[in-house]
Amino acid sequence: MNLVNEFVNVYGSAPQYSFFCPGRVNLIGEHIDYNGGLVMPCAIALGTHLLITPNDENIFRFKSLNFEEAIEIPVAPEYEKTGKAWYNYPLGVIDLFTRAGKKLSGLNMLFVGNVPIGSGLSSSAAIEVATAFALNTIFDIGYDKLDLVKYAQQVENKFIGVNCGIMDQFAVAFGEKDSALVLNCDTLAYEAVPCGLDDYVLAIINTNKQRTLADSKYNERFAECRSALKNLQTRLPIQHLCDLNANDLEHNLDLIENFTIAKRAKHVVNENERVHAAVKALSDGQLEAFGELMYASHDSLRNLYEVTGKELDCVIDFCKTQPHVVGARMTGAGFGGCAIALVKKAHFDDFEKKLTWHYTDMIGYAPSVYMSEIGNGVYQLNYSNTTEQECIR
Ligand code: ADP
């Protein structure tokens, strides 16, 4: 698909600006970004393009090749969310910039995503950060990348209504090619650690299970963690669950009366410790140790945090039987969506075929399996240098 031609078809002339923002996977450290923990995401090569030309009609035109509905919204002092419409995401960014006193004028926008939407690869963070990055560039606003990340998270929390942590927006903005970001979600300190996968590749397996309950269950887990924290704070001077180590939690578990909430806290604290071990394993080139931690992470998300489901478990159980897979786990919020696996490159095709057979047999429909590159975070495409390949994704 030639994106410039698509833009011309919709708006009648070539776009003046073009941006790309990737999706992300999280290698390990799940459901702890909103508990002040350490996470390890990376940006992937799939993502969302945003092509834009300013107009002098004071109208924001929203069109996406991934959705039928297009809309025109006049420039205004503030904006309202419309039900579950896709354009709430870029509109939320516009609303936040406007409320912060930034003067915006009309834009013709075209979004085109090749990251599976609603599958846990953060297409929502991609569209938010792409929009924030674009507005910042076009209107010469002068925010730095971290400001844009925080705004994008705020849009998801307040305008959309999902209490996500900062990991997704951070990863799709700051991602570095062939590196994992080790991000402290409390201090926002981070470092990029080269992945060094050697003869292994990162496989993304989309279970193709609709995540219909994902947002409400996500907010439920968020509330459960808040409740565990409140219980623990009656005796312990902590700000986040991840301020505790597993030993401290064990000695203070009597503070949490509710068994389910205690299980959630155990997952969070253990998972945070696993990430510390995973950083060391990856830095030392110990891919097998890293893979074991991925499996342990999945088991904890399955048994303690209860966010996996039979589709994700089917994928991970299969991976455990494969000699050429070193580790696998669900990635993202769970309740369906995607899993990741580290697979020996020479055996990837065989892995894809066997997994597809097995999964289809067990679940009744096929998964989608991608060999994924680890890419860069959000960037502007320069049309004067844009090759045909860059336009056509
Ligand atoms: P995920 O972030 O896991 O992909 P979400 O449910 O959080 O799933 O976000 C998906 C929503 O983001 C879509 O339903 C749509 O509203 C919006 N979105 C993402 N990518 C695009 C796109 N290319 N065009 C239009 N809307 C998009």
Ligand code: MG
């Ligand atoms: Mg999302």
